Amino acid sequence: MDKESKIYVAGHRGLVGAAIWNNLKSKGYTNLVGRTHAELDLLDGVAVREFFDSERPEYVVLAAAHVGGIVANNTYRADFIYRNLQIQQNVIGESFRHGVKKLLFLGSTCIYPREAPQPMREDCLLTGPLEYTNEPYAMAKIAGLKMCESFNLQHGTNYVAVMPTNLYGPNDNFHLENSHVLPAMIRKIFLGKCLMEGNWTLTRQDLNRRPVESVTGEGTREEIEAVLGKYGIHAGRIELWGSGRPLREFLWSEDMADASVHVLEHVDFKDTHEAGAKEIRNCHLNVGTGVEVSIKELSELVALVEGYEGKILFDTSKPDGTPRKLTDPSKLQALGWRHKVNLDEGVRRLFEWYKNTL
Numbered sequence: 092m093d094k095e096s097k098i099y100v101a102g103h104r105g106l107v108g109a110a111i112w113n114n115l116k117s118k119g120y121t122n123l124v125g126r127t128h129a130e131l132d133l134l135d136g137v138a139v140r141e142f143f144d145s146e147r148p149e150y151v152v153l154a155a156a157h158v159g160g161i162v163a164n165n166t167y168r169a170d171f172i173y174r175n176l177q178i179q180q181n182v183i184g185e186s187f188r189h190g191v192k193k194l195l196f197l198g199s200t201c202i203y204p205r206e207a208p209q210p211m212r213e214d215c216l217l218t219g220p221l222e223y224t225n226e227p228y229a230m231a232k233i234a235g236l237k238m239c240e241s242f243n244l245q246h247g248t249n250y251v252a253v254m255p256t257n258l259y260g261p262n263d264n265f266h267l268e269n270s271h272v273l274p275a276m277i278r279k280i281f282l283g284k285c286l287m288e289g290n291w292t293l294t295r296q297d298l299n300r301r302p303v304e305s306v307t308g309e310g311t312r313e314e315i316e317a318v319l320g321k322y323g324i325h326a327g328r329i330e331l332w333g334s335g336r337p338l339r340e341f342l343w344s345e346d347m348a349d350a351s352v353h354v355l356e357h358v359d360f361k362d363t364h365e366a367g368a369k370e371i372r373n374c375h376l377n378v379g380t381g382v383e384v385s386i387k388e389l390s391e392l393v394a395l396v397e398g399y400e401g402k403i404l405f406d407t408s409k410p411d412g413t414p415r416k417l418t419d420p421s422k423l424q425a426l427g428w429r430h431k432v433n434l435d436e437g438v439r440r441l442f443e444w445y446k447n448t449l
């Protein structure tokens with residue numbers, strides 16, 4: 092990849108896409124192409140074809156997807172499978188038609204069986220049933236990685252699929268229902284503390300920046316308390332989801348971007364499997380830290396970082412999801428990449444980012 096190569100980053104305003112864009116810029120890549128969702132709907136096959144016809148990217152990073160946390164995945168099941176399959180079909184299909192030199196596909200570690208041996212190696216793919224809450228999303232991601240693998244095997248293309256663990260960082264989604272656990276916890280604990288201290292200035296700033304239902308900071312105290320209460324946020328008491336016992340692994344989004352650019356620069360499809368094997372499969376690469384934490388421990392860390400001393404309860408009517416989801420990141424580590432930011436540091440950085448964007 093030359094510094095002048097034309098690189099299309101699909102999803103360049105998202106959590107990971109924005110970090111990949113910034114990482115490429117910081118390394119001196121000058122010819123980046125991005126389109127917002129409003130400018131180019133990747134569900135629209137005709138529009139995607141016209142975009143590729145006019146821009147002719149040489150490299151493609153597919154970081155656009157329909158993404159959300161456990162409840163969003165479990166509720167909007169059709170959206171998660173249909174939209175992701177369609178985006179992949181359009182972007183990978185046009186990349187092939189236009190002879191793209193290399194494509195990076197972003198999947199997820201939820202592709203692995205619910206009861207996979209831990210830590211999960213790449214070759215446990217398709218060895219057992221998936222976790223129910225995100226099965227439709229996981230099926231789309233498995234299709235995406237198999238599409239990359241199959242184009243490579245049949246047509247000699249160079250598409251590499253990476254499977255990140257749970258990610259968090261600047262530009263994260265802080266929606267109280269549809270987001271992932273870490274941004275949700277940061278916000279819920281922040282608001283619980285604001286209510287506990289009677290800090291209405293910060294509460295109002297938070298709701299102005301990110302309205303909940305239709306309530307903004309202009310709402311009355313009663314309206315604000317009622318809407319936050321629906322999401323388990325009360326003065327000095329917040330309710331998180333599930334039992335608190337599930338274990339998760341978290342990777343800072345800028346580390347994920349660094350891994351993505353490392354793969355674009357240094358790892359080809361041929362590096363992802365043994366040469367000459369009779370059956371070539373499981374060529375995707377895990378991206379993770381190999382370190383896990385329980386959701387309860389995570390909530391204690393977030394409370395410590397935010398200086399919250401109120402109660403944290405767990406609402407077991409909400410799903411736990413997969414009990415454990417720890418990656419074995421050794422395959423990518425052997426190809427020269429490892430993470431830099433640990434969870435403690437990352438939570439501090441994300442909370443700072445959150446406060447600074449209010």
Ligand SMILES: NC(=O)C1=CN([C@@H]2O[C@H](COP(=O)(O)OP(=O)(O)OC[C@H]3O[C@@H](n4cnc5c(N)ncnc54)[C@H](OP(=O)(O)O)[C@@H]3O)[C@@H](O)[C@H]2O)C=CC1
Pocket residue numbers: 101102103104105106107108127128129131132133134153154155156157158178197198199200255256257258259262264271
């Ligand atoms: N966040 C996480 O914890 C994890 C993410 N991943 C994967 O990493 C990748 C990036 O995810 P992440 O950055 O978190 O997600 P985000 O939701 O932050 O970003 C996704 C981007 O894709 C865009 N997009 C979605 N649908 C369309 C569409 N139809 N047309 C055009 N653009 C669209 C979104 O735009 P808009 O918001 O305007 O719709 C957004 O900018 C995804 O493949 C995801 O599956 C994998 C594991 C964990």
Ligand SMILES: C[C@H]1O[C@H](OP(=O)(O)OP(=O)(O)OC[C@H]2O[C@@H](n3cnc4c(=O)[nH]c(N)nc43)[C@H](O)[C@@H]2O)[C@@H](O)[C@@H](O)C1=O
Pocket residue numbers: 158159160161162164199200201224225228256257258268269270271272273275276279331332333334337339386409410411412413
């Ligand atoms: C990245 C990954 O993300 C999704 O899987 P997940 O890891 O289960 O997602 P999550 O971050 O939403 O939850 C992690 C854990 O945390 C608990 N939890 C507590 N309290 C809150 C809470 O307030 N919000 C959320 N979201 N979870 C909470 C929650 O009950 C669960 O036990 C996939 O669907 C799929 O999208 C995917 O690939």
